Amino acid sequence: MKSIKVVYILLIGYTLEAAKSNEPVIISIQGETPPSQSPLRNISIVGNEFMLDGVPLHILSGSVHYFRLPAEYWRDRLRKLKAAGLNSVATYVEWSYHEPEERQYSFEGDKDVAAFVRIAAEEGLHVLLRPGPYICAERDLGGLPYWLLSKYPNIRLRTTDKDFIYETKVWMTKLFEQLSPLLFGNGGPIILVQVENEYGSYGNSMPYMEQVRDIIRTHTGSSALLYTTDGASSSYFMSGYVPGALTTIDFGPGFNVAKGVKILRDFMPEGPVMNSEYYPGWLTHWGESIQQVDTADVVATLKTMLDLKINVNFYMFFGGTNFEFSSGANYGLTYQPDITSYDYDAPLTEAGDPTPKYYAIRNLLKQYNFVDDAISIPTPSPKGAYGIVTVTPKIPLLSNVGRFNLGKKYEDSTGPILPTFEHLRQRNGLVLYETTMDYAGGVLTATRPRDWIYVYVDGKLQGVLNRIYMKHMVDINSVENSTLSLLVESQGRINFGSRLHDRKGILSPILFNGKSLQGSWTITGYPLDNVESKNMADYEGTSDLSDGPVLYEGEFVLADGQGYVWGKRHNLGRYWPGLGPQVTLYVPGIWLNAAPAHNRVQILELEKVPAKLTMEFIDYPILNRTQPVVYSAT
Ligand SMILES: *[C@@H]1O[C@H](CO)[C@@H](O)[C@H](O)[C@H]1NC(C)=O
Ligand SMILES: *[C@@H]1O[C@H](CO)[C@@H](O)[C@H](O)[C@H]1NC(C)=O
Ligand SMILES: *[C@@H]1O[C@H](CO)[C@@H](O)[C@H](O)[C@H]1NC(C)=O
Secondary structure, three states, rough: OOOOOOEEEEEEEEOOOOOOOOOOOOOOEEEEOOOOOOOOOOOEEEEEEEEEOOOOOOEEEEEEEEHHHOOHHOOOOOHHHHHHHOOOOEEOOOOOHHHEOOOEEOOOOHOOHHHHHHHHHHHOOEEEOOOOOOOOOOOOHHHHHHHHHHHHOOOOOOOOOOHHHHHHHHHHHHHHHHHHHHHHOOOOOEEEEEEOHHHHHHHHHHHHHHHHHHHHHHHHHOOOEEEEEEEEOHHHHHOOOOOEEEEEEEEEOOOOOHHHHHHHHHHHOOOOOOOEOOOOOOOOOOOOOOOOOHHHHHHHHHHHHHOOOOEEEEEEEOEEOOOOEEEEEEEOEEEEEEEOEEEOEEEEEEEEEEOHHHHHHHHHHOOOOOOOOOOOOOOOOOOOOEEEEOOOOOOOHHHHHHHOOEEEEEEEEEEOOOOOHHHHOOOEEEEEEEEEEOOOEEEEOOOOEOOEEEEEOOEEEEEEEOOOOOOEEEOOOOOOOOOEEEEEOOOEEEEOOOOOOOEEOOOOOOOEOOOOOOEEEEEEEEOOOOOOOHHHOOOOOOOOOOOOOOOEEEEEEEOOOOOOOOOEEEEEEEEOOOOOOOOOOOOHHHHHHOOOOOOEEEEEHHHHHHHOOEEEOOOOOOOOOOOOOOOOOO
């Protein structure tokens, strides 16, 4: 295990039989769609209060993103949120989750956002909907689909650019086909709908905000109230607000609440005060220490807000996981990819367990009569420590393109700038660029790697170029006619700030000893959406390991019946224990087969490829490994 640097784990399940689970299993999540003819319900703002059919509502909400956990667990998390004393749930809607490729929509299973909203209603919760179109959320491209950058190479996201506005309209129409019946005025639980997301931190175009507001209002009418969210500063409000939507504020524990209220009141003299992102925890990037927020501070600032009758939404109440290639990145002094876990140090852990923070919040809310004692207090669910599993090398990724359909050939390129992932229409995963060298030995330079590039000469790893550590040069040992292979990994598109248009690939010319390489390049894509292939089942595996990325595979049987399978394979996300602080990956029980069925696990190791690897299934997470960040790929 110690030699593993960067890998992806994919778990393969079989068929659903005799499912039983330690988590509540949802037999049917298709609730009745409320008839649109139902008696009109009225949500409005009266003075400084939200009013639902004439009854004031003090919103106490928690964020839970349906796209960060399997649908089978939605009810469980929402019930726990309700049991803590909250009366509402907030969720972003992630455009790229539902339209990963242009006009290929999905609203089923884990992507059935309407079912999530219905379950919230069944659990007695109101819903705050945050449909963006941009959401940030520490997701790839802030939740926008990558193909916007493909279809419109010059698009300006989050502006009045007609292409962006057009695509936003098309998307919102599709989304509200799902959600319109669930708006409060139509008998559903959605009371508030957010316009854009913290736009004041990005731009200051009122026409843009008005256009987004109008697109959303076309669908919501007066059936739900609109709001905006911005940081606690009048300049953010000035840039981020839009007439017709309530301005709300966001800040975390320890912030001077009275000061926050004053800043907001100076801007908005009347209307409900709402902290629509109150941070009980925080996000973490690869290579940092895990972010943690002290429970006493969370409770103290919450108490101040309750005393002032401020409406609150916890961001996050349950964080969940960035499965597959969904995690985004920030850019501070350098590129900062987000870890796979979105535990967030939230009141409920990544596995859905209540923490001391959860109980402390519940105790406080009880004093304010928010807690319904009829709902039982949740306790942690059992975990499986299934022990050590050995995986053995199966397929060297780069040398078996045709045989296993793991890669696909794109058109050759003559450079000097190579086509990006977006140009190739590949969302994420890996792209391999290969050429023949004219001359021997020297220094290879690429100043804009996006993001992590393994450099091979004749199949031998020479080193990496990368964005995180701004490593732009590598010495290589080549001879005349050597094959140069550059394997480029996207580590997540930036989700916040001015570098949002974050294309992947190699954005600068590739120089060898200061000169552009002249030959033509062959290009192979590895989207890794699916690592299943018929031919693989009978393939014995390899003992002939080169340096390159290798797909490992192993099988195991659970010691007892804890988890149950849900269907096809699931990519558990990126794993990078050498950099940390996240060391373990969360495996939802629902994605495992009970004994005596076998479970298959696959790991794509990108770097070091020993004859076998071991992995261990343990019953607690390790997200907090601290160590000096010294990274060397050679
Ligand atoms: C909704 O409620 C508000 C405040 O109680 C009231 O002013 C408004 O007329 C109501 N709207 C409808 C359509 O009933
Ligand atoms: C390199 O390839 C060229 C073109 O195929 C060939 O003419 C030349 O002999 C090769 N050089 C070596 C050292 O193999
Ligand atoms: C990591 O967290 C565990 C569990 O909370 C704790 O026991 C351990 O001391 C922590 N380690 C570090 C390095 O902070």
